[in-house]
Amino acid sequence: MQDFPLWDESSLLLLISATRRRMRQVAWRWLAPYEVTPQQYTVLMVLSEKPGISLKEVAALVWVDNPTASRILKTMQERGLVVAEPDPNHGRRLKLLLTEKGDALAQSLRRLRRHMIKGTEVGLSEEDGRQIRKTLRQLMSNLARMEAEGLPPANLSPATPQRRN
DSSP, X not given: OOOOGGGGXXXXXXXXXXXXXXXXXXXXXXXXXXXXXXXXXXXXXXXHHSTTBOHHHHHHHHTOOHHHHHHHHHHHXXXXXXXXXXXXXXXXXXXXXXXXXXXXXXXXXXXXXXXXXXXXXXXXXXXXHHHHHHHHHHHHHHHHHHHHHXXXXXXXSXXXXXXXX
16 A cells, blocks of 8 residues: 555645545546546436436536536437436426436446445445544535635635735
């Protein structure tokens, strides 16, 4: 295992960001043979578990905004992986469903997902996993609170540049 001695003093934000980048690097390499991006993979997994959900629900579940989710889904529709059907219970809502091709791909990717999860959790006890999940949920809650509070206090905002006459 590669040792990262400075990581002991690093902020949680840096460590989480570095871990996320590394996970995406591995995911890109592992997903390349399937010709899907990490974002498309995530959407495929969500739609395979929750067929018929809306664009807004997909966006919320994969932690992206609606325009980003829309772009991902448009590409997947063009590839014949996803279809959008009118929701009979809601006049303006579309239900998103995997096609046969999309479902077959999702089945293959489920096996890969199990392997990826198992591989990233090697050496962690069940208690380690529970504690990491608890910590990450708390961090997400803190970020939601910070976002709801709006911009940082004026004394933390960048200074307005002075105009020279």
